[in-house]
Amino acid sequence: MAVFGGRRxxxxxxxxxxxxxxxxxxxxxAGPTPSINTEDWEFFIHTEAGQTHRWTWDQFIxxxxxxxxxxxxxxxxxxxxxxxxxxxxxxxxxxEVETGFDFVMAxxxxxxxTNLPLGELLNGRAWMAYEYxxxxxxxxxxxxxxxxVPHLYFWKSAKWVRGLVMQSxxxxxxxxxxxxxxxxxxxxxxxxx
Amino acid sequence: MTSxxxxxxxxxxxxxxxxxxxxxxxxxxxxxxxxxxAGQHVDVRLTAPDGYQAVRSYSIASTGTGxxxxxxxxxxPDGEVSPFLVDDLELGDTVELxxxxxxxxxxxxxxxxxxQLIAGGSGVxxxxxxxxxxxxxxxxxxxxLLYSLxxxxxxxxRDELSQPSATARTTWHYTRTVPSGWSHSAGRLTADDxxxxxxxxxxxxxxxxxxxxxxxxxxxxxxxxxxxxxxNIRTERFGGT
Numbered sequence: 001m002a003v004f005g006g007r008r009x010x011x012x013x014x015x016x017x018x019x020x021x022x023x024x025x026x027x028x029x030a031g032p033t034p035s036i037n038t039e040d041w042e043f044f045i046h047t048e049a050g051q052t053h054r055w056t057w058d059q060f061i062x063x064x065x066x067x068x069x070x071x072x073x074x075x076x077x078x079x080x081x082x083x084x085x086x087x088x089x090x091x092x093x094x095x096e097v098e099t100g101f102d103f104v105m106a107x108x109x110x111x112x113x114t115n116l117p118l119g120e121l122l123n124g125r126a127w128m129a130y131e132y133x134x135x136x137x138x139x140x141x142x143x144x145x146x147x148x149v150p151h152l153y154f155w156k157s158a159k160w161v162r163g164l165v166m167q168s169x170x171x172x173x174x175x176x177x178x179x180x181x182x183x184x185x186x187x188x189x190x191x192x193x
Numbered sequence: 194m195t196s197x198x199x200x201x202x203x204x205x206x207x208x209x210x211x212x213x214x215x216x217x218x219x220x221x222x223x224x225x226x227x228x229x230x231a232g233q234h235v236d237v238r239l240t241a242p243d244g245y246q247a248v249r250s251y252s253i254a255s256t257g258t259g260x261x262x263x264x265x266x267x268x269x270p271d272g273e274v275s276p277f278l279v280d281d282l283e284l285g286d287t288v289e290l291x292x293x294x295x296x297x298x299x300x301x302x303x304x305x306x307x308x309q310l311i312a313g314g315s316g317v318x319x320x321x322x323x324x325x326x327x328x329x330x331x332x333x334x335x336x337x338l339l340y341s342l343x344x345x346x347x348x349x350x351r352d353e354l355s356q357p358s359a360t361a362r363t364t365w366h367y368t369r370t371v372p373s374g375w376s377h378s379a380g381r382l383t384a385d386d387x388x389x390x391x392x393x394x395x396x397x398x399x400x401x402x403x404x405x406x407x408x409x410x411x412x413x414x415x416x417x418x419x420x421x422x423x424x425n426i427r428t429e430r431f432g433g434t
Binding site (some may be wrong): 004030 | 199236239240241242245246247248249250273277283284285286294295296297337406410412414415416417423424426427428430432
């Protein structure tokens with residue numbers, strides 16, 4: 001019988017169950033990388049009252065931003081610790097938004113969607129990131145701007161995001177309709193439906 | 194919040210054979226396996242004597258119902274799990290398996306759109322499952338494969354893909370070394386190659402691309418430039434270790 005030795009012994013307490021460390025930055029996408037010109041880019045938040053808050057790229061970039069250092073965890077089992085981003089807190093973007101709905105559907109250029117509870121996007125837990133490691137965000141990693149929700153599996157950090165639509169129920173997004181968990185907490189290993 | 198977890202099953206290595214110098218086909222008997230669609234993958238979990246565990250996700254080369262699944266593993270030089278599966282695992286050994294996983298990068302026999310498959314290296318594995326599903330379903334939908342690989346020696350499943358009875362035609366493309374007498378010189382796939390060797394946009398094919406990230410980026414970008422709608426291109430990438 002062959003005996004598996006393994007060699008990484010990733011017993012780092014920052015590593016959720018079933019995850020291993022990677023130094024690279026793998027890419028997971030369902031289709032081609034969309035090409036998005038920041039001159040055409042816009043971001044919106046749409047509420048149940050029919051109100052739409054909009055930002056052009058210049059307006060978005062002018063918002064207060066912060067440096068973010070976080071661990072990220074992909075459902076395919078890799079984790080990357082201490083990644084460095086720059087972005088705008090969702091608290092800033094939601095500051096003027098009035099809604100009674102508790103859930104959000106994020107929509108991306110290219111048609112991708114993912115569902116999130118609003119409460120998990122607020123209080124300093126989520127950002128719209130536009131820089132990675134000191135450089136503008138590469139298109140294949142979601143540029144010009146992506147969601148960054150590092151406390152959930154990384155498919156929730158939608159690439160090429162263009163808007164958030166408030167929803168009353170936690171309706172599933174793209175991967176969630178294709179077998180992935182509705183919530184996606186890596187510490188509870190909420191990988192699959 | 195529901196978080197029903199798919200459970201781990203035990204897979205017993207029933208058959209194995211080398212595919213190339215670095216790749217191996219391994220077939221497990223998995224009691225309780227529910228069957229899988231072509232293109233789905235499975236998590237493989239290995240446990241060391243001290244309890245340390247490692248999990249990796251692999252595409253499944255087999256398809257359909259039944260309690261056997263075939264994987265085709267390419268040994269990553271710096272990998273932790275793949276060298277064990279390729280070099281060490283013996284007949285009768287067990288691993289844990291979780292799946293089938295993924296509902297997007299799949300082909301189902303009831304699909305009616307023409308299908309173009311484009312593989313880079315070991316990205317061919319889900320397409321082996323798709324060509325098998327196509328053949329066993331007797332599908333009349335056009336399906337063809339463009340298989341880009343470094344050298345002729347790197348081909349996985351060459352005999353199967355080259356069989357006269359294969360219902361999906363395979364076009365071979367070599368990036369480093371071509372067979373003697375080959376009409377095309379070695380080199381990366383170009384937009385011209387893709388125009389000449391894949392189903393054209395006028396046929397509105399559904400195109401699946403699987404390979405390393407750089408390959409998938411290049412090919413998918415070229416296809417959209419040729420006029421294929423992004424909605425008709427599905428991608429799966431592998432990277433990291």
